Amino acid sequence: MLNFDFYNPTQILFGEGQIASLAKHVPANARVLLVYGGGSIKQNGVYDEVIAALAGHHVTEFSGVEPNPSYETLMRAIEQVKAEKIDFLLAVGGGSVIDGTKFIAAGALLDEDPWTILEKHGANVSKAMPFGAILTLPATGSEMNSASVVTRKSTQEKFAFMNRNVYPKFAILDPSKTYSLPVRQVGNGVVDAFAHVMEQYMTYPVNAKVQDRFAEGLLLTLIEEGPQALANPDDYDVRANVMWCATLALNGLIGSGVPQDWATHMVGHELTALYHLDHAQTLAVIMPSMLRVRKEGKRAKLLQFAERVWGLTGGDQDTRIEAAITRMEEFFEKMGVKTRLGDYGLAAKDIDAVLAVLEKHRMVKLGEHRDVTLAVTRKVLELSL
Ligand code: NZQ
Ligand code: ZN
Numbered sequence: 001m002l003n004f005d006f007y008n009p010t011q012i013l014f015g016e017g018q019i020a021s022l023a024k025h026v027p028a029n030a031r032v033l034l035v036y037g038g039g040s041i042k043q044n045g046v047y048d049e050v051i052a053a054l055a056g057h058h059v060t061e062f063s064g065v066e067p068n069p070s071y072e073t074l075m076r077a078i079e080q081v082k083a084e085k086i087d088f089l090l091a092v093g094g095g096s097v098i099d100g101t102k103f104i105a106a107g108a109l110l111d112e113d114p115w116t117i118l119e120k121h122g123a124n125v126s127k128a129m130p131f132g133a134i135l136t137l138p139a140t141g142s143e144m145n146s147a148s149v150v151t152r153k154s155t156q157e158k159f160a161f162m163n164r165n166v167y168p169k170f171a172i173l174d175p176s177k178t179y180s181l182p183v184r185q186v187g188n189g190v191v192d193a194f195a196h197v198m199e200q201y202m203t204y205p206v207n208a209k210v211q212d213r214f215a216e217g218l219l220l221t222l223i224e225e226g227p228q229a230l231a232n233p234d235d236y237d238v239r240a241n242v243m244w245c246a247t248l249a250l251n252g253l254i255g256s257g258v259p260q261d262w263a264t265h266m267v268g269h270e271l272t273a274l275y276h277l278d279h280a281q282t283l284a285v286i287m288p289s290m291l292r293v294r295k296e297g298k299r300a301k302l303l304q305f306a307e308r309v310w311g312l313t314g315g316d317q318d319t320r321i322e323a324a325i326t327r328m329e330e331f332f333e334k335m336g337v338k339t340r341l342g343d344y345g346l347a348a349k350d351i352d353a354v355l356a357v358l359e360k361h362r363m364v365k366l367g368e369h370r371d372v373t374l375a376v377t378r379k380v381l382e383l384s385l
Helices: 018-025 046-053 071-083 095-107 115-119 183-201 209-231 236-249 263-275 279-293 299-308 317-334 348-360 374-383
Strands: 011-014 031-036 058-062 088-093 131-135 147-152 157-162 170-173
Touching: 011 018, 011 236, 018 046, 018 131, 018 170, 031 071, 031 095, 046 088, 058 071, 071 095, 071 147, 088 095, 095 115, 095 131, 095 147, 115 147, 115 157, 147 263, 157 263, 170 236, 183 209, 183 236, 183 263, 183 279, 183 317, 209 236, 209 299, 209 317, 263 279, 263 348, 263 374, 279 317, 279 374, 299 317, 348 374
Parallel strands: 011 170, 031 058, 031 088, 088 131, 131 170
Antiparallel strands: 147 157
């Protein structure tokens, strides 16, 4: 196992009815800005519950944070924070709203243009406003991590930043608030969480038995419960298991002390920025080809994945590995997330543009061995057509 330093200060409040406890976690004299997206929280009752729970607080609102939150929109929120002397943020929504709130929290206290936070991947953030999160879409893990991904529409750039000042102070996870998710977002969420586990698990063995078995437990649970969430959308326990999987998939725990990959995510972010695929759609397209092309470097872990996650033990190694990757692909499809570039209207002619932006953003040595060069990525994209 590699040396590691594990830190996570986010308090989790999990279960049905937890929104009612909100007032205990937001400072009584705070000037609160409620940050949300396009309005799903008004349709499923979450907004009303939040407003009722904060009846004694000073609360104003900022709405319209879009999926793949944009710098342009978030800068307007920062202006509002300054104009209204806001000192506490409350994100209510999916990963985009929570990521956006992290950017607002850090950007509002920065002396330079907040876009530099993305350019420097968070290195220039030394403080941030406190904030809490109410999660309505299990997927990104943003509710319990220090990462945020922001898009600059004008330049078609989608960059991530990380900083320990932007962990949520608390996160409320009420699985019953996910009943209203459209099928597409249920599928996206399960695929994203699955990919997060894989990015931290599917590398090479370092004898980190706890991390490996936790990771396999999360994958097995997603495989078991993901399709159930589509089949029985109002089953509380299914939603609860999916929600807790997504949070634990990217709160730092399973990634501690192990090598990490993230090449699929980096290529995926460019596909979203250029061609507007949903985040999870990019992962479903790229990950199977990424594993096929990089099979040699990942052989030991692919065999472990085949055996422990898919129960594949017979046949020669290469057959088992291919079967495991195919099972994963079929699982993504079962979740309603298509796995070929062609399914999203993209073709061979669209690949050069992806490679050009990866080069521009210096994403030319990705992966746990830093051997995912542009030539490797080209092969991956060609195999994904
Ligand atoms: O905007 P509203 O109206 O709220 O609707 C949203 C949105 O249209 C809707 N939705 C959310 N909860 C709902 C609901 N609809 C009905 N009922 C509910 N309970 O779902 C749509 C998608 O929401 P979004 O927040 O965009 O999805 P997701 O949570 O998948 O977040 C995706 C973003 O997170 C980033 C992605 O790149 C993308 O920008 N990521 C963040 C990470 C992190 N912070 O650690 C890691 C990830 O790898 C990822 O990159
Ligand atoms: Zn992701």
